[in-house]
Amino acid sequence: MATLKEPKSLLDTAYLTKGTIGNVGMPGAPIAHFSLVVSPEQGTVSGIVEITQAIDRPTIKVNVAGRLRHTGYGNITQIVSLDGEYVVTVPPPAIGSYLEKFNAYLDVDNSWNGTGGFSFGFQKVENVPVTSANK
Known part of the structure; x- marks a missing residue:
């Protein structure tokens, strides 16, 4: 008689990864800081991306x-795509806000290091380093 194995829980298979997309150290370059929960068995990722820039611009946070x-x-063992939206508030004297799209791609190894890019609003950042902050 065959015995049934207990199914794995999501917590057994999911993990957290953190890092940056962009030319860190380049003055004025937009940098996307990511914190993602990865479920390899499901093939899904979700989390938060925070875009910072050294110029006078507020930080953008995107789910x-x-x-x-x-x-x-090869060296690129994982391809990741991310999509989200964030709220942009119109500066005075206008009143209101609207949703802006964010998307990113990462071509990374198992340690989450490689190359990638992202776009938000009218800005596009292509072929920049992806660096893991995992310990």
């Missing part, structure tokens, strides 16, 4: 969700 795909070869 994101996306997909994780395993390549199975």
Whole structure:
């Protein structure tokens, strides 16, 4: 008689990853700081991205969700896509706010280091380093 195995819980398979997308150290360059919960078995990621820039601009925080795909070869073992929206408030004298889109891609190894890019509003950042902050 076969015995049934207890199913794995999401907590057994999911993990947290943190890092940056962008040219850290380049004056004025926008940097996306990510903190993501990754579920490799489900092929999903979700979390928060915070975009900072050294110029006089407020920090942008975005709730994101996306997909994780395993390549199975070479140094780039994972391809990640992220999408989200954030609220932009119109400066005075106008009144109101609107939603702006954010998206990102990461081509990374198992340690979450590699290259990627992101776009928000009218800005596009392409082919920049992705650096893991995992310990």
